[in-house]
Amino acid sequence: MASQRVFQVGLRRAGVPMFSRMQPAGRIAQRRFAATQHVEESEGQEILRKQRLQRPVSPHLSIYRPQITWYGSALNRVTGIMLSGSLYLFGIAYLAAPAMGWHLETPSMVAAVAAWPVFAKVGAKVALAFPFFYHSLNGLRHLSWDLGLGFKNTTVMRTGWAVVATSVVAGLYYTFLG
Template sequence: MASQRVFQLGLRRAVAPSFRIQPAGRMVQRRFAATENAAQSDGTQILAKQRLQRPVSPHLSIYRPQITWYGSALNRVTAVVLSGSLYIFGISYLVAPTLGWHLETQSMVAAVAAWPVAAKIAAKATLAFPFFYHSFNGIRHLAWDFGVGLGNKTVIRTGWTAVGFTVLSGLYYTFLV
């Protein structure tokens, strides 16, 4: 569409002098570039000088951190932790008979029962907090997929709600279950 408009304007300008009429529409600004032949090394130097004169776009350092940043990053980290743990355990379970490891349920229950209480709590917390955060944030993202809760205040509120539910659920499953 735009190319047709440019073509029509150009055609009108070309015909206008012969009929002594003014062309309709806006004037197209023309810039004539000065060109010269330069060696490759000279071109590289010119480009380097031009890059020094360019303004630097704002970086993350000028922005105030927000729950959406941390929520997005934490959601990805928890996904990696949970899926990585699953893959490591799954591969270990598959190669256990070959290596002589005992990863059947009875052996694992007996091994964990022998752990000190602090190690049990640390293991439960290491799995509970990422699991619950990823679950609650996943529900939040599913709501966004349906177009629910996309306002700025709602996004912030649901982000902190996911964090709150994660803390409560993580503590409950770490210490009481």
Template structure:
């Protein structure tokens, strides 16, 4: 890039004879035609406020149509927080259980869940199944992208809807059948 610029400047110098230039030969002088004035602090703030009113406002997310290209990205983060948060909460509770007198060992947990009504069991399974399957399947999609596979727009859209469909199918299967 620098060599191109040097070549262009050389061509400009060769095209305009030295006697037409208003500067010594071989020397480039930049001329600024803008005039500046010194203003007070308050006047400067007023000018700045007027300029800010004329600036365009960046569009807000509310004007954009939701697309399959950014919804899975948002839900992948959300499901990651839900799953890791649940794991941390249970891990800390399991560590604190002996001190607090809680019974979080497997037979106690099985007995507690067995006493729940069917609606509560199904709701708990769905609450865990949907984030788990979505995060896992979308993670495979991202791993494919890390390998450079599936970057065409149509492939991204198809893989996004495939992840959504497989998530619903597998989560419903494991919620009601598994």
């Protein structure tokens, strides 16, 4: 279809200088069959407003059924940002510690964490364990996709839920038994 259109436009361009005495050579003759009239600015805006009401609305994500791939992708990004952000913050604090007078060497960190109440220790382990295991296991899943394995819908769903379950089990093990 597009090649036919290009051919027709080319014929028109080639034929315009020969058959039309009113158009200078090299110019394209345009024909507009729509009737036009001058309208005021406010009237034109009203026409556009009415046309917008008749246009179809683009569907939103809320009309689709949620899938494990959506949540898995979002959670992978969020856990990656959480882990890398905390690594960068600690790295910058560790580098700035001597100049600021902070003590972030290992013995002082161990002593500080040992003084925390139990719920704070468990909360810190949970905040690190679940994102770490989910992001790591989902990274292995993505590496298998890079090899071309596991692209069937059932396999994608099964491995998505397997990553969630395994990261929960590993996170709980690390939090309470590790």
